[in-house]
Amino acid sequence: MKIGIIGAGSIGLLLGVYLGRAHDVHMFVRREGQKEKLNSEGILCDVLENPTPVNAHLSSEMASGYDLWIVTIKQHGVEALLEQNLPTDAPYLFLQNGMGHLEKLSNANISSAVGVVEHGALAEGDNKVAHTGRGNIQIANFSHLAGEIVSLIEKLHTITFPFYYRKDHQMMLKNKLIINTVINPLTAVFGQKNRCILTNPYIQKIAFQLCEEACGVLDMDISKEWSRVEEIAGKTSENQSSMLKDLKEHRLTEIDSISGYILNQSPLPLPCHQFVISAIHALEYEEGVRSFE
Ligand SMILES: NC(=O)C1=CN([C@@H]2O[C@H](COP(=O)(O)OP(=O)(O)OC[C@H]3O[C@@H](n4cnc5c(N)ncnc54)[C@H](OP(=O)(O)O)[C@@H]3O)[C@@H](O)[C@H]2O)C=CC1
Ligand SMILES: CC(C)(CO)C(=O)C(=O)O
Secondary structure (H helix, E strand, O other): OEEEEEOOOHHHHHHHHHHOOOOEEEEEEOOHHHHHHHHHHOEEEOOOOOOEOOEEEEHHHOOOOOOEEEEOOOHHHHHHHHHOOOOOOOOEEEOOOOOOHHHHHHOOOOOEEEEEEOOEEEEOOOOEEEEEEOOOEEEEEEEOOOOHHHHHHHHHOOOOOOEEEOOOHHHHHHHHHHHHHHHHHHHHHHOOOOOHHHHOHHHHHHHHHHHHHHHHHHOOOHHHHHHHHHHHHHHOOOOOOHHHHHHHOOOOOOHHHHHHHHHHHOOOOOHHHHHHHHHHHHHHHHOOOOOOO
């Protein structure tokens, strides 16, 4: 397949390095320097022997003639991307954490699928990625893709880099959202690795309260979801969450489309969510990436 990947950060590079071994992969980036590096050196990954050659372009150069677009930019960039004049002859796969993008997608004139990434990845420069946690990517139809999605997944799937089909996009994204709304803000506020959810009883207590609030809003079973939070915190215990990494690298976090999404869905006040959102905004302010509104 001819695949366009929009965004070459941690997840974009990870997809590029694996998919580029079997497909004609084109990376769409916004910096000329990154484009040149990708074109001349390909993508390197710590667990793969050779670099994967790819073609790179500026994202302003997106054109028709592709079989699939994969969007790996952060949530807060999705709106601006959708305002571009996007090619409409191929489907789009959106891999963002959170659920803030769904409303924007339902108003866009494109066929789309949404997915959750259960790999850990860390960009180490413009064309290098560390594959820090092996997992899979789950995909569900969002709009106008009904039968097509299964054959897309069959083409993308390999044993070393698996893709799976999920029937219900809401359930898939809600499961991931609960994990992110509990683990991400707490690890970022306290500057701790994911294991703190299990090893620090004070943090664990707040984590459980966040989980309870989120389950109430999303109508999920607290005991099942809490067990999943514990399981993921255990499996990723040595990871720094993406929110903690964003703050350390002086970038805006995805707090508004993760925890903010849950708060906005709730008819009742959610004190723990309200607090962690304000705390992350305060940390973003200290990093110089948020102004006071
Ligand atoms: N990293 C991980 O392990 C996981 C991440 N996710 C999710 O995946 C998504 C991507 O995360 P991640 O890869 O970590 O994020 P990164 O910040 O590492 O990468 C995002 C990339 O998008 C680029 N970008 C932004 N806007 C545009 C644009 N308009 N055109 C082209 N490129 C653009 C940025 O470019 P520039 O460098 O120029 O700023 C950056 O390289 C997020 O929603 C995250 O929550 C989910 C699970 C795990
Ligand atoms: C699962 C988890 C919490 C792993 O770090 C993640 O998705 C993230 O950091 O965004």
